[in-house]
Amino acid sequence: xxxxxxxxxxxxxxxxxxxxxxxxxxxxxxxxxxxxxxxxxxxxxxxxxxxxxxxxxxxxxxxxxxxxxxxxxxxxxxxxxxxxxxxxxxxxxxxxxxxxxxxxxxxxxxxxxxxxxxxxxxxxxxxxxxxxxxxxxxxxxxxxxxxxxxxxxxxxxxxxxxxxxxxxxxxxxxxxxxxxxxxxxxxxxxxxxxxxxxxxxxxxxxxxxxxxxxxxxxxxxxxxxxxxxxxxxxxxxxxxxxxxxxxxxxxxxxxxxxxxxxxxxxxxxxxxxxxxxxxxxxxxxxxxxxxxxxxx
Amino acid sequence: xxxxxxxxxxxxxxxxxxxxxxxxxxxxxxxxxxxxxxxxxxxxxxxxxxxxxxxxxxxxxxxxxxxxxxxxxxxxxxxxxxxxxxxxxxxxxxxxxxxxxxxxxxxxxxxxxxxxxxxxxxxxxxxxxxxxxxxxxxxxxxxxxxxxxxxxxxxxxxxxxxxxxxxxxxxxxxxxxxxxxxxxxxxxxxxxxxxxxxxxxxxxxxxxxxxxxxxxxxxxxxxxxxxxxxxxxxxxxxxxxxxxxxxxxxxxxxxxxxxxxxxxxxxxxxxxxxxxxxxxxxxxxxxxxxxxxxxxxxxxxxxxxxxxxxxxxxxxxxxxxxxxxxxxxxxxxxxxxxxxxxxxxxxxxxxxxxxxxxxxxxxxxxxxxxxxxxxxxxxxxxxxxxxxxxxxxxxxxxxxxxxxxxxxx
Numbered sequence: 126x127x128x129x130x131x132x133x134x135x136x137x138x139x140x141x142x143x144x145x146x147x148x149x150x151x152x153x154x155x156x157x158x159x160x161x162x163x164x165x166x167x168x169x170x171x172x173x174x175x176x177x178x179x180x181x182x183x184x185x186x187x188x189x190x191x192x193x194x195x196x197x198x199x200x201x202x203x204x205x206x207x208x209x210x211x212x213x214x215x216x217x218x219x220x221x222x223x224x225x226x227x228x229x230x231x232x233x234x235x236x237x238x239x240x241x242x243x244x245x246x247x248x249x250x251x252x253x254x255x256x257x258x259x260x261x262x263x264x265x266x267x268x269x270x271x272x273x274x275x276x277x278x279x280x281x282x283x284x285x286x287x288x289x290x291x292x293x294x295x296x297x298x299x300x301x302x303x304x305x306x307x308x309x310x311x312x313x314x315x316x317x318x319x320x321x322x323x324x325x326x327x328x329x330x331x332x333x334x335x336x337x338x339x340x341x342x343x344x345x346x347x348x349x350x351x352x353x354x355x356x357x358x359x360x361x362x363x364x365x366x367x368x369x370x371x372x373x374x375x376x377x378x379x380x381x382x383x384x385x386x387x388x389x390x391x392x393x394x395x396x397x398x399x400x401x402x403x404x405x406x407x408x409x410x411x412x413x414x415x416x417x418x419x420x421x
Numbered sequence: 422x423x424x425x426x427x428x429x430x431x432x433x434x435x436x437x438x439x440x441x442x443x444x445x446x447x448x449x450x451x452x453x454x455x456x457x458x459x460x461x462x463x464x465x466x467x468x469x470x471x472x473x474x475x476x477x478x479x480x481x482x483x484x485x486x487x488x489x490x491x492x493x494x495x496x497x498x499x500x501x502x503x504x505x506x507x508x509x510x511x512x513x514x515x516x517x518x519x520x521x522x523x524x525x526x527x528x529x530x531x532x533x534x535x536x537x538x539x540x541x542x543x544x545x546x547x548x549x550x551x552x553x554x555x556x557x558x559x560x561x562x563x564x565x566x567x568x569x570x571x572x573x574x575x576x577x578x579x580x581x582x583x584x585x586x587x588x589x590x591x592x593x594x595x596x597x598x599x600x601x602x603x604x605x606x607x608x609x610x611x612x613x614x615x616x617x618x619x620x621x622x623x624x625x626x627x628x629x630x631x632x633x634x635x636x637x638x639x640x641x642x643x644x645x646x647x648x649x650x651x652x653x654x655x656x657x658x659x660x661x662x663x664x665x666x667x668x669x670x671x672x673x674x675x676x677x678x679x680x681x682x683x684x685x686x687x688x689x690x691x692x693x694x695x696x697x698x699x700x701x702x703x704x705x706x707x708x709x710x711x712x713x714x715x716x717x718x719x720x721x722x723x724x725x726x727x728x729x730x731x732x733x734x735x736x737x738x739x740x741x742x743x744x745x746x747x748x749x750x751x752x753x754x755x756x757x758x759x760x761x762x763x764x765x766x767x768x769x770x771x772x773x774x775x776x777x778x779x780x781x782x783x784x785x786x787x788x789x790x791x792x793x794x795x796x797x798x799x800x801x802x803x804x805x806x807x808x809x810x811x812x813x814x815x816x817x818x819x820x821x822x823x824x825x826x827x828x829x830x
Binding site: 172189220226405417 | 500542782
């Protein structure tokens, strides 16, 4: 049980926090017109970028530690390809503003957009295979998940941009988020229904599916009411539900099913990390403006 | 025809070497940047703020590749070396998990805050951030070396059903030679960071560019390099001496003595990188000793000749880092975990074609981005502190962008 809770927290925080960067990459083209506007988007996610993606490293390291034999089950080539997209996305963000040449920046902007899409699709596929892939490689639910997670992330990233972008860019981000949220809710509901309804003994996953769908419907309503802060909280809740479904499936599929008893001790470290990250979110809660320092 | 195992070894060696080059420099530079920022916070002198921004930018550009290659290595353990996690994952995984949770998360979180907190966070909080980043970085290095020390000399475990299970955490963190290695690596990083600061400063001083700024930078870094290299050499030899108990065959190979009776001996060629590494250290030791003496009345700057020497030597510590890493890791062969698991058994079950594709892709990708990153660092370093990046605001960045576009048109 402790191993599941630990992994759920790590993966959930990853989905939420790197979801900002992935989502921003997905809506990058839709929200921006000029290179200066793209710089504003990168500045909005900038302080959270490193502190967000680092959670995936904790998942990657903790998963085989918590479930020692899990690696025999992993879809190797898919994970390898996703890793390449991830690396290229990171490099695009880091390299983009290091030269001022227009073409250099345009090329990395393009690369950031494309690799974000490919990375999000790979993640959708991985989640689909984990949650709904037992009954054959490419079932309906796998395809639905491959679409649902990227759309959810795009809406989630859009909501963060509404809160962080300079005021003049907010209407575009808000429009993108409102347009995507009903799609996110529908796809999430269909994908999780296809994955967990036919299965017996999946009570917790069914609860997560219902809660996630409700959270996204509520996010849609609150976003339409221009309350984007609570909407971001609700899209985060849906991503945490998604992570919960993945972790339950992984734990069930773990060969032998036995979890490492040491995993529970690691839970004790998490409050320290929570303080560090809470400080980061608090310090950069305000909107980006002309005087905000840039880097990426 | 090359086999899957050799390909996977090439892939890991390439990623690991690139990773090591960048993280060593990050580890060293962060201490200089934090010290410079401390000087600024205490004295309020602008020159220290400029030094922090200039060397800090080089540090952060360099940092990117450390992260990216680190991510790839973390995945390689799982994807390419499944036997390792199978057999010893219960022990080997502990320091890796602790590294990410106790060090890397903190380091990445605070570094992001430091980069974007420039001129917006309170001065003392901003200073605290860079010191926390530095502390986390050296903690991170410690846990990675705990994992590596286990591979060199497995302790604190018991075999149950053929798999290692951790029984003694204390033995793991108190492993033979671990402290020597950590101190060695820490001073190697200071030496490497210091030589880059010294070398770039020397290059600008040859051109009499920003003389006050770079003289001060050089005077900060040069004595640190000289002191560090003494520790590097001392703790290097201590590690070699420790091999008599832990890996006698490696020591025999390094001293070109006949191998003692062991199951498997490492390749005899490791003596070459071992001797070259020592040569690098002694060259740095003698050169920096002479140059430190010439700090008297700034002779090192006025005479010019020492500046050429220092600029030329800047990459030497990084060469030594790769050589030392080769000695340590190739000297462990044919074991992945000494005496417990061979690399053959550690490698994942993979077809040659699959190993070939992944190795070619990874080596090309990592090699290319490492080259681009070094080019970006050199370009930034050459332009000097007036092209300072930190503190640039969104508004100014936008104006520069517009100016560029007009120019391009």
